[in-house]
Amino acid sequence: MQNLFKIYRIMLAESAAFHEKEGNSQLATTFRLIQGKLRDLLNLKENREPVVAFVGLTNSGKSTLLSSLFGDKVAPACNRPWSSVPVEYRYSSQYEINAEFSNTIETSAEIFDSPDEMLAAIEKYATAKENASTSILYAKMPSELLKDGLVIADTPGLGAATAAGGASHYASLLDYLPQVDYIFWVIKSLQGITKVELDFYNKFLQGRCDNIVVNCFEEFSLEEQKEFAKVNSTALPSRFNWHFVNAKMAMRGKNNNNDEEIIESGIRDFEHTILNLSPTEKRLNYLNNSIIKFFNDLQRFKRNRKERMFFVEHRRLQLMHELEKYSETNDIIEAMRNSIN
Numbered sequence: 114m115q116n117l118f119k120i121y122r123i124m125l126a127e128s129a130a131f132h133e134k135e136g137n138s139q140l141a142t143t144f145r146l147i148q149g150k151l152r153d154l155l156n157l158k159e160n161r162e163p164v165v166a167f168v169g170l171t172n173s174g175k176s177t178l179l180s181s182l183f184g185d186k187v188a189p190a191c192n193r194p195w196s197s198v199p200v201e202y203r204y205s206s207q208y209e210i211n212a213e214f215s216n217t218i219e220t221s222a223e224i225f226d227s228p229d230e231m232l233a234a235i236e237k238y239a240t241a242k243e244n245a246s247t248s249i250l251y252a253k254m255p256s257e258l259l260k261d262g263l264v265i266a267d268t269p270g271l272g273a274a275t276a277a278g279g280a281s282h283y284a285s286l287l288d289y290l291p292q293v294d295y296i297f298w299v300i301k302s303l304q305g306i307t308k309v310e311l312d313f314y315n316k317f318l319q320g321r322c323d324n325i326v327v328n329c330f331e332e333f334s335l336e337e338q339k340e341f342a343k344v345n346s347t348a349l350p351s352r353f354n355w356h357f358v359n360a361k362m363a364m365r366g367k368n369n370n371n372d373e374e375i376i377e378s379g380i381r382d383f384e385h386t387i388l389n390l391s392p393t394e395k396r397l398n399y400l401n402n403s404i405i406k407f408f409n410d411l412q413r414f415k416r417n418r419k420e421r422m423f424f425v426e427h428r429r430l431q432l433m434h435e436l437e438k439y440s441e442t443n444d445i446i447e448a449m450r451n452s453i454n
């Protein structure tokens with residue numbers, strides 16, 4: 114099936130170039146967009162270790178939110194630009210870290226007895242506290258959330274270019290972003306989306322992120338949440354899933370086994386959202402259905418267009434030919450065939 118997808122993607126790219134040359138730039142843009150969408154879907158399907166990253170303004174509470182998800186303080190937080198390099202959290206039966214550096218090919222591996230000890234090491238390698246030359250840090254720990262293979266990443270904040278180390282934090286974030294599968298954009302409830310955040314979104318996140326987490330520094334009723342999402346949506350070019358979490362309250366609730374606080378903090382819903390991204394059978398089925406839907410949408414779109422040539426013909430014929438040779442048939446193959454017929 115790999116080969117079929119490969120030809121299909123080439124066909125989309127060549128069709129984009131063809132329509133561009135014909136002066137049909139609108140259709141060329143559409144082809145480029147759908148080519149990117151198919152690439153993303155296929156990447157997610159292949160990836161057995163998808164990376165979910167929290168991205169956003171410095172001090173919006175990304176590290177605090179990450180700790181509150183796990184219910185253990187494992188991500189260093191501070192009220193100044195703090196996380197300096199990306200930290201990826203994966204599953205293991207014990208607490209471990211592995212650091213890579215920009216000035217040596219040596220790596221550093223350590224094992225710990227407790228999350229507190231691991232936290233201290235992460236603080237040493239991945240924050241503004243010490244001037245470490247770390248380029249990326251891998252942390253491992255026994256968390257149910259990570260058991261199916263999901264990777265959760267804390268990233269350095271943006272918007273602190275003038276603070277000490279701020280520029281290097283930003284550079285490290287930009288360097289890391291291409292490796293991320295799911296971006297969760299973390300903003301603060303105290304202020305709406307600022308210009309710095311919006312500019313960053315337009316430049317680096319557009320088309321790659323449809324989840325916003327509002328870290329609620331103060332109490333937020335359901336009505337206030339709705340209003341906040343409505344007001345802030347006006348500046349945004351696409352639709353988002355909005356998640357409201359009070360990270361500090363979640364942490365406190367989990368530490369004290371206080372169910373009322375845990376529920377009120379919104380962390381349970383957010384845990385489900387994150388857990389649903391795990392590379393499980395269920396997720397794979399969902400992605401397969403998304404690919405079928407992709408082909409069905411394209412088929413409908415093609416029917417509604419009047420172009421004499423929609424796909425580049427010689428490539429379409431090659432794909433038809435390959436499809437005929439392909440003995441196994443399934444819903445994806447069927448939908449692919451229908452989309453080019």
Ligand SMILES: Nc1nc2c(ncn2[C@@H]2O[C@H](COP(=O)(O)OP(=O)(O)OP(=O)(O)O)[C@@H](O)[C@H]2O)c(=O)[nH]1
Nearest residue numbers: 172173174175176177190191194195196270360361
């Ligand atoms: N009151 C309140 N304070 C919070 C909350 N979340 C984070 N904070 C505080 O905000 C400050 C910044 O939190 P961090 O988690 O370090 O923020 P960050 O986004 O990781 O910042 P960088 O690593 O610099 O990008 C810390 O002093 C936190 O204690 C919250 O939900 N409520």
Ligand SMILES: [Mg+2]
Nearest residue numbers: 175176195196
């Ligand atoms: Mg941080």
